[in-house]
Amino acid sequence: MNRLWPYQAFHNQPPQKPFLVTAERCFCYGEAQQRVGQSISWLQQRGVKPGARVLLAMEDDYTTLTLLMALWSLGASALLWDAKAPAWESLEIIESARADLLLLDRSLQQRWQGSRDWQRGAPILWVGHTLPGVSGAEHGYYPAGLEELPVSTIKPTCSADQLAYVIFTSGSTGEVKGVKLTHGALAAHMETLKQQLGYGAESRILNNLAMHHADGIGQGPLVALCTGATLYRPYRFEHHTVKPMLQLIADAQITHMVAVPTMLALFAQLGADQDNVFKTSHFTTLISTGGYLETALWQAFEARFRVQIHNVYGLTETVLGSLYSSPTAGTHKVGTIGQPADCEIEIRRLGEMERVPEGETGELWLKGPHLMDGYLDMPQQTAQVLQGGWLKTGDLVYRDAEGYIVYQGRVKNIIIRGGFNIVPEQISRVLMLHEDLHESVVVGKQDPLWGEVPVAFVLPKPGAEVDAARLAAHCRLHLQDYKVPQAFIVVESFPRGAVGKVQVGKLKAQLKQLEIDVDESGVSSGRRTEERVAEQLLQQAAEVFQLSMESLNLESGDANTPGWDSFSFLNLISAVENRFEIVVDIEDIIRIRNLGQLLEVVEKQLQQRAA
Structure with missing residues (x-):
């Protein structure tokens, strides 16, 4: 059996080199290496053995990454889950995943109170914070007592076909599936990303995407582990962090920034007076991933910010990407998903194995070393999409006259x-x-x-x-x-x-x-116009956040409202603008942190219109 360890660059970096920069502090490679070694000892004491399935659901990025490396060093695999997911959905995943151990954020103890019996089954170890003074030692939370443990001297290796992690995805259908990815698939794809996007030891990567998503864990954390790059995750992506995030590109000498199309749209909308933000001597690569990039947005963004976007097409089932519209690789063409890299593609007729003629739309099939190993404990669903070494993507595409691939939509749609x-x-x-x-x-x-x-x-x-x-x-x-x-x-x-x-x-x-x-x-339409403004606003917020009106009040905001994040907040702004036929100024959008502040803006706009 061939052995490999694609993460050796993590161990080889100078101790003082920054590894992960968060809002709280900078974690250097030396202390991260020590934390991984001590975490290996901690996990060994708790019976983690090669082949174990361990579910990780925690909010702290540094803890997630160091525990992930410790698990891999022991030959175990990680099931990555969202610590902010609703209790009912999390409990369904826990029951179906059949994990040997659950490493859960300690905030879940309180948030899941009153839910059905979630403490049966796999043992639970609670994970606390990583900052000095808040380690949770008084309650026994990890990393309590970690500093007293020896740094493991284990020399980690793994096989190419060994399971690295499972990412849960529901796509557009709503059915949650666990995508199994091996160390061999991760290693192969990291080499592709180095070639296509120019990642290396000197890269300084800004990526705030959630780490339980493919692009959140891959384009940043995994790249850092495999190349020795520095990862920046200083802010949770919110409407009011757009300007400081863009400013960070210059302040931290960022070389690579990873974004989804929605983020690019928000940068264009809220990044006033920052048109030159990407024109620094260090910045090289702006990456759009995780969704279809509309041609109009693509053209407008490149024209305004004077930077070319690297548009990446891929699926969770392919680690990250498969096709690249990349300026550095010579495959950049606006409106396309570019051309394949390190994989084969075929465009076939729907429901058939026959290829379509050039220019005709068909279903995209992929073949390469970066494909998933299958869906977790779902053999029938796996057989439907993995056939003869090819992945049936479910995406409709065609090849244009210049050989570029143009995305059309989803087969299931x-x-x-x-x-x-x-x-x-x-x-x-x-x-x-x-x-x-x-x-x-x-x-x-x-x-x-x-x-x-x-x-x-x-x-x-x-x-x-x-x-x-x-x-x-x-x-x-x-x-x-x-x-x-x-x-x-x-x-x-x-x-x-x-x-x-x-x-x-x-x-x-x-x-x-x-x-x-x-x-x-x-x-x-079904819009109601007779209700009082505050009641309408609360009703609109309840619809956007999928909560009951009774659970909301004018103090409800980003700090205390389930489901209130940057995307849902901007959905709320858009909905309010349509309901009241107003336009909320950009400066007001950045300032608003709760429904009371939003109500003030709405009432002011309505008064001005009436006058």
């Missing part, structure tokens, strides 16, 4: 209307060209005559009045008649996941329960 296949993302992109719309998502609705018909959820721009006849006419200019949506449903926000992707499954569920009440213009 296809609407079949009277035998005709409709890609809903194509309709959404057409609708985004309309001057009245800020965003649009199209889904299929069951129909007794046609089987399915497209229905468009539309989010208008502030102050815009949606007219279905105009939208339909706009669609007919660019689409065949059978692709024109049957109805346009006005929404004030979209349900989104942790990295800002619209959760299409939730929209489909809403559609099943919704009696579409279309007015004479063909628009479904």
